Amino acid sequence: MKEKWLTFILMIVTVPIAGELNFYPFQNDFRVSLGTPAFFLFLLWLRSVSPLVSGLLVGAAVTIFRMGLETTLGPLRDWEAAFQHHYPVFFYYLTYAIVFAAVRLNRHHHRPLLLGVLGVTIEIAATSVELLLRSPAAAPLTALATWKQIALIAFFRSFFVLGFFNLVKLRQSKAAEEQQRKEKEKMLVLISELYEETIQLNKTLYNAENIAQDSYRLYQSLKDSQHLLREDLAQQALRIAGQVHEIKKDNQRIYAGLSGLISHDSEYLPLDELAGIVLRSNRKYARSLGKKIGLDLHMDGVFPPCHVYATLSILNNLVVNAVEAIKETGSIRIVVKRDHNTVIFSVADNGPGIASKHLEKIFFPGFTTKYDKSGNASTGIGLAYVKQEVERMLGTVQAGTAGGGTGAVFTITLPLDQIAKKVE
The missing domain is CATH 3.30.565.10 (Histidine kinase-like ATPase, C-terminal domain)
Incomplete structure (x- = not known):
């Protein structure tokens, strides 16, 4: 949970900064930046967070960040003018998130080609909304060259993100496989050690049984004599047999538990x-x-x-x-x-x-x-x-x-x- 929220905060911070690496392909204020690929990557990564929440917060963060830079470093010193200049970007990210959620893009991670096509479609939809807000006149939106540029940019950005995303997933998959391999090796070592311990424990049971029988036979032999000293020795031998018998019973309980995990039936x-x-x-x-x-x-x-x-x-x-x-x-x-x-x-x-x-x-x-x-x-x-x-x-x-x-x-x-x- 903590890692998820840290990643979410990182997205809100990273996307506005990445958006400053940009260029302007059209004759207006619309920019093409690394903000969109970064946002796309985070949406793919944060599957447990609603894309709508991400779109609202990231859109607001990017807008406020650009307004702050504009009023601090740019020619515009008026917050209202800066808002009029940058508010369309909020709807860009919001539209991006809405379409992303509508097509349920995160359900298609196993189909990379479809994922790429849908990513291109989502970016074209979000770009159309921002261009419409920045250029109310229809001419720039109907120009075929404009749509070619938009589609080409969307294609390269979306498939670049997918390539990077799948590369990271592949590395994670290999790391997970390596971790599983190490866990399996540890389990095999543990099983091997348990197997050896069951053999050693069963040997102790075998020896304890022999000691108990020998002690009891000694007790019977000494008991046959009426000599007082031998009576004392007989009692000592019996006590030894009883103590060894207790050891044997304890070992039997341990062995029964281990042998249920490790099969060893042959002598x-x-x-x-x-x-x-x-x-x-x-x-x-x-x-x-x-x-x-x-x-x-x-x-x-x-x-x-x-x-x-x-x-x-x-x-x-x-x-x-x-x-x-x-x-x-x-x-x-x-x-x-x-x-x-x-x-x-x-x-x-x-x-x-x-x-x-x-x-x-x-x-x-x-x-x-x-x-x-x-x-x-x-x-x-x-x-x-x-x-x-x-x-x-x-x-x-x-x-x-x-x-x-x-x-x-x-x-x-x-x-x-x-x-x-x-x-x-």
Whole structure:
């Protein structure tokens, strides 16, 4: 609304000024100026404002402006004489607006040729009214040469405005298309991120369910003993199972909402897609920690679809461990390679690396060299969990020093059939 009224005010100011760029084609006070093209352009632009209102106000503004210039700078110092000299221009713009409204010109924006013909007709009608008021004698109006000039001027002015107007509309259309393209790209990125988050969230649900079942089995085993201490441990295990169950329920509600937007029904996905999810999610994790870490992925070989949760669990743990090990800036390279029926995951970073005295302890539960800002030690179960899961799937995991003597590299070797989708 504000933009519309600003444009309306701009029209009232611009048309009188543009009218001063003029020439006189006939032997009277009738002038041809840029005021008419400017008025035509604004009428085409301001579709929500009545042309009659525009015609009244612009006609009055042009008349008053010319009278002011005449009495201030011209030979006429009398307002009444200046009014007699310039009042026909008021009826020019009023007639222009009346005919513009009568033919409903703004309904034909999609038909430029018709728009041009009607624009010429409107200008000829408005010019006829002004000439009639300025030259009561019929002779100047009946001269064929006069009408040729009027029509030619109207043709050039109207089609010049239409060309400019359509050029602006074309630029606006391209700008709108570009904006829509950017919005679509943002939406695709959002959908892609939601898709990845649903997979990660469903993995959390999967892990939470396993933890709950394991804790409950531990509770049942401890409950069988009559020892008081074991009774306390059993209650603790039950409480852990209940807490994990609550986490699972909360995640289920979130997952239900997201999965309604993003369809993901299979527990198996292409391995390159899963590795890509690990790559992108850890880029976001690194940014959230305020670190500048470059992560890249290299795939070597053809792989069948792999189990989502098992693959993400082991690979994501290694990459997260590398992100957390790097202090501020660094790089991480993920390599996934197939060797016949074996898949090899390698995660190398250029962080501080692993001291030789820690290489044998790094997979022990509870062992850690990482501390938060408050000095609290990490749980030290990430790598132990990875080792346990890998060995459960008949694979191996090794830690060592990356090339160049800096950083760390973790290598997991697994039988492909342990994570690949079985062919039925």
